[in-house]
Amino acid sequence: xxxxxxxxxxxxxxxxxxxxxxxxxxxxxxxxxxxxxxxxxxxxxxxxxxxxxxxxxxxxxxxxxxxxxxxxxxxxxxxxxxxxxxxxxxxxxxxxxxxxxxxxxxxxxxxxxxxxxxxxxxxxxxxxxxxxxxxxxxxxxxxxxxxxxxxxxxxxxxxxxxxxxxxxxxxxxxxxxxxxxxxxxxxxxxxxxxxxxxxxxxxxxxxxxxxxxxxxxxxxxxxxxxxxxxxxxxxx
Numbered sequence: 001x002x003x004x005x006x007x008x009x010x011x012x013x014x015x016x017x018x019x020x021x022x023x024x025x026x027x028x029x030x031x032x033x034x035x036x037x038x039x040x041x042x043x044x045x046x047x048x049x050x051x052x053x054x055x056x057x058x059x060x061x062x063x064x065x066x067x068x069x070x071x072x073x074x075x076x077x078x079x080x081x082x083x084x085x086x087x088x089x090x091x092x093x094x095x096x097x098x099x100x101x102x103x104x105x106x107x108x109x110x111x112x113x114x115x116x117x118x119x120x121x122x123x124x125x126x127x128x129x130x131x132x133x134x135x136x137x138x139x140x141x142x143x144x145x146x147x148x149x150x151x152x153x154x155x156x157x158x159x160x161x162x163x164x165x166x167x168x169x170x171x172x173x174x175x176x177x178x179x180x181x182x183x184x185x186x187x188x189x190x191x192x193x194x195x196x197x198x199x200x201x202x203x204x205x206x207x208x209x210x211x212x213x214x215x216x217x218x219x220x221x222x223x224x225x226x227x228x229x230x231x232x233x234x235x236x
Contacts, residue, residue, distance in 0.1 A: 060080060061191060068090065084099065091163050092113055093113045097159070104126055106122050106123075107121050116133065117133070137158050139155065139158050149167065152165065162178060164176070164177045174190050180202075186201030187200040191226070196226070199221070201224065
């Protein structure tokens, strides 16, 4: 019996030591958590090369990573397809892309290191249909395209000149309209060979290919033949 009592006493002493150790461990963990929370204004830093996001089912829904070429954030849908990407390259240029269910880029925006910005909207085949751009000098341009070529473009230059051009299926400009920095408007119609055939507004006839150095008045209407010669001008 004495052996039994001695073993029981030893077990009780070991239990007391385990309880004491557990209390100390819990106290230490609580201290770490309280320290991590910290007082207001204190910053905590976590350093990783890749952070993965998962949903309640354990499926991968996104990642945040960095390597020698830049840093990237990728967000995925419930099927695991990438639907949004945000990347900053090693040269500092950021890019944002939105993708469809087949992971094709449908909308993108980027900022070049020189300050120029551009955005594009693509169709399901990957053809850019809308482009918007601003250069570092402040000029702006927009383009509307079909499946292969630009069909309309509008631009504003740094001096205030604004212009609009409409193109045919071959990519040739067939109509142009613009307002100069001084406020003079003009509309020009062009044939398939690139020859100016009609002009409404102020135009330098020499620039139109007629050979004359005259500059028409505001609101003037001028018609040209296939060789660029003036066949009608009003007022004269």
